[in-house]
Amino acid sequence: MSRPRGPTRLSKPYPGSRIEILNDASLRSEGRRPTELRAPTFEVVPGGADSADGSASASMGLTSVRVEVFGPREGRSRAQTLHDRASVNVEVVWVAFGEAGRRRRGRGDRRVAELTSSLRDTFQPAILTALYPRAQIDIHVHILAHDGALLSTCINATSLALLSAGVPMRDLVAAVTAGVHGSTVLCDLTALEEADMPSATVAVLPRSGKVALVGMETRLHVERFGEMFDVARRAAGVLCAEMRAVARGRAREILDAMDSGPAVLREGENDSGAVMVEE
Amino acid sequence: MATVSLSKAEVAYIKTSLEATPPLRSDGRGLYDYRTIALETGVAPLANGSAHLKFGQASEQATEGTEVIAAARLEVEDVESGEGVNGGRISCTVSCSPSAYPHSSAAAIEDIQHDYTALLHEVISHPSLRPSNLSILRDLKSWLLNLDILVLSDAGNIYDALFVAAQAALWDTKVPRTRTVEYSAATSKARVALGGSGDMDVDSVEQSGFNVRDVKTAADFELEDYWDEGEPLRGGDAWPVCVTLNLYPPLYYLDATSTEEVATPSRLLVMYSFPADQPPRLQGMRLLGPSEIGLPLIKTLTQTAQTYATDLSCALRAKLKDEDLRRTEKARQRFASVR
Numbered sequence: 027m028s029r030p031r032g033p034t035r036l037s038k039p040y041p042g043s044r045i046e047i048l049n050d051a052s053l054r055s056e057g058r059r060p061t062e063l064r065a066p067t068f069e070v071v072p073g074g075a076d077s078a079d080g081s082a083s084a085s086m087g088l089t090s091v092r093v094e095v096f097g098p099r100e101g102r103s104r105a106q107t108l109h110d111r112a113s114v115n116v117e118v119v120w121v122a123f124g125e126a127g128r129r130r131r132g133r134g135d136r137r138v139a140e141l142t143s144s145l146r147d148t149f150q151p152a153i154l155t156a157l158y159p160r161a162q163i164d165i166h167v168h169i170l171a172h173d174g175a176l177l178s179t180c181i182n183a184t185s186l187a188l189l190s191a192g193v194p195m196r197d198l199v200a201a202v203t204a205g206v207h208g209s210t211v212l213c214d215l216t217a218l219e220e221a222d223m224p225s226a227t228v229a230v231l232p233r234s235g236k237v238a239l240v241g242m243e244t245r246l247h248v249e250r251f252g253e254m255f256d257v258a259r260r261a262a263g264v265l266c267a268e269m270r271a272v273a274r275g276r277a278r279e280i281l282d283a284m285d286s287g288p289a290v291l292r293e294g295e296n297d298s299g300a301v302m303v304e305e
Numbered sequence: 306m307a308t309v310s311l312s313k314a315e316v317a318y319i320k321t322s323l324e325a326t327p328p329l330r331s332d333g334r335g336l337y338d339y340r341t342i343a344l345e346t347g348v349a350p351l352a353n354g355s356a357h358l359k360f361g362q363a364s365e366q367a368t369e370g371t372e373v374i375a376a377a378r379l380e381v382e383d384v385e386s387g388e389g390v391n392g393g394r395i396s397c398t399v400s401c402s403p404s405a406y407p408h409s410s411a412a413a414i415e416d417i418q419h420d421y422t423a424l425l426h427e428v429i430s431h432p433s434l435r436p437s438n439l440s441i442l443r444d445l446k447s448w449l450l451n452l453d454i455l456v457l458s459d460a461g462n463i464y465d466a467l468f469v470a471a472q473a474a475l476w477d478t479k480v481p482r483t484r485t486v487e488y489s490a491a492t493s494k495a496r497v498a499l500g501g502s503g504d505m506d507v508d509s510v511e512q513s514g515f516n517v518r519d520v521k522t523a524a525d526f527e528l529e530d531y532w533d534e535g536e537p538l539r540g541g542d543a544w545p546v547c548v549t550l551n552l553y554p555p556l557y558y559l560d561a562t563s564t565e566e567v568a569t570p571s572r573l574l575v576m577y578s579f580p581a582d583q584p585p586r587l588q589g590m591r592l593l594g595p596s597e598i599g600l601p602l603i604k605t606l607t608q609t610a611q612t613y614a615t616d617l618s619c620a621l622r623a624k625l626k627d628e629d630l631r632r633t634e635k636a637r638q639r640f641a642s643v644r
Contacts, residue, residue: 077369077404077407077458077460078404078407078458088350088351092457094402094404096404096407102410117403119400119402119403119455121376121400121453121455164403164407166402166403166404168402168404168455168457170349170374171349171350171351172351173351
């Protein structure tokens with residue numbers, strides 16, 4: 027590899043060439059339609075002894091996040107405890123393997139700090155913290171791979187992890203990242219698309235339809251924003267249905283394991299007092 | 306690293322069980338038995354090589370046990386102006402997730418991280434293990450291989466897990482193939498190459514036979530094929546495995562859980578490397594813990610560790626080859642059968 031060969035002809039398309047965001051047939055670079063989401067993979071894993079109370083992982087395409095939840099438990103330092111409710115503590119471990127550019131992002135890094143505070147602000151109102159005064163709920167987010175839509179994947183994974191840990195919440199929080207290219211709204215952006223267009227992350231509480239978080243760091247005309255916001259909200263509703271299906275599957279597993287599944291799910295026997303799977 | 310606290314009664318219970326005949330351990334294993342090891346390579350498609358390792362996880366559903374993810378990423382470094390070294394170099398970092406040590410403060414986790422990083426880096430980045438295909442352009446550019454390891458949970462025997470995961474990730478690493486590109490001096494019809502964009506011809510420098518000056522031509526490199534993953538990292542058979550011997554003189558045992566590690570805090574870590582066609586090499590050794598161990602005992606232990614290291618290394622190689630097969634040939638067969 028050290029001796030240069032003769033004249034070199036670079037005839038293959040170089041990676042620096044621009045990738046089309048949306049081609050003539052209105053398809054994106056991976057062949058998705060504008061409002062099509064990447065295939066989500068949600069996994070809810072129960073905590074074992076001496077480890078996390080709840081653990082879940084979510085991946086949208088190549089973006090992969092794993093969240094572990096501890097708590098509610100006694101706070102580690104008295105200074106952080108609140109007398110009338112639980113304090114929600116989020117820590118983000120960003121060891122994104124394969125991300126080009128800067129490597130390990132420590133805790134003081136700007137992106138990590140913003141992610142941490144967005145997650146805390148999203149889940150503090152969603153969790154019923156008033157039930158656990160002087161307690162602490164620890165949410166540890168591990169970012170395994172980053173290919174766009176990072177904040178929304180983190181929010182989805184955290185919702186499932188809190189569900190797996192049995193932390194009472196008002197509702198599952200589902201989030202989606204959407205952007206605008208020209209006049210088309212695109213859902214669930216990859217890293218290349220995120221770099222190229224204004225985008226926003228919208229998190230909703232599907233049952234009430236309330237919005238838990240709207241985050242945007244780019245500039246966008248206010249007329250376009252309304253349409254993008256609507257599409258993102260509907261997409262989040264769809265994702266929430268997926269997450270509920272996973273949660274229901276997990277609950278069914280637990281019931282089967284407890285061997286009381288068939289007895290409870292039979293119709294007309296609602297007052298058995300055992301856990302109900304909501305249909 | 307144990308953050309579990311045990312009472313004197315529990316410690317005595319574990320110690321007397323080890324001394325019993327036959328020796329008893331809480332999960333019914335023998336003194337020299339490992340827990341179930343689950344290994345998967347290629348878990349991070351954005352990295353050049355990756356591996357996911359679990360010790361002692363009974364099923365897919367549980368999260369107990371020691372869990373480690375390792376990934377290797379390649380970066381280009383300048384040899385002249387940067388920190389690059391001719392022939393490339395390797396740098397290891399270990400991060401501990403706060404969920405691995407849920408009762409420790411952030412400062413304690415930093416200390417634990419530093420211990421693991423220091424040991425792993427010292428052993429793996431040693432010049433005797435450096436692979437031969439990490440150089441790009443002599444004296445100009447070379448590859449830096451960043452090996453990042455994330456500890457997701459720790460249930461004992463973390464050092465063995467770190468080294469196995471590191472070897473698996475390095476085995477899985479592919480180095481992109483590069484080709485040198487020369488800039489030609491401006492002649493009447495020459496075109497200047499700017500790092501490669503679009504079609505162009507690069508003319509070789511025309512030199513007169515009487516020109517005896519040593520003209521330095523600026524050189525750069527390009528990837529032969531952007532979408533090709535590259536060739537496997539060489540030196541795959543020389544990566545070391547670590548065997549942790551937990552010492553409770555005159556006994557020793559392998560693969561301790563976290564409670565056993567607290568009960569018998571003295572440990573001897575031995576790292577062996579088995580390069581092809583060469584005798585086994587001792588790559589590193591470390592004694593951890595508060596007690597003193599006599600030199601004759603250490604000599605015997607180093608010898609016995611070699612047998613366990615050989616077994617572990619053979620099993621690991623077999624598994625890695627099987628993983629390669631699974632991802633290439635078997636996947637092809639499945640795809641063909643589905644179509």
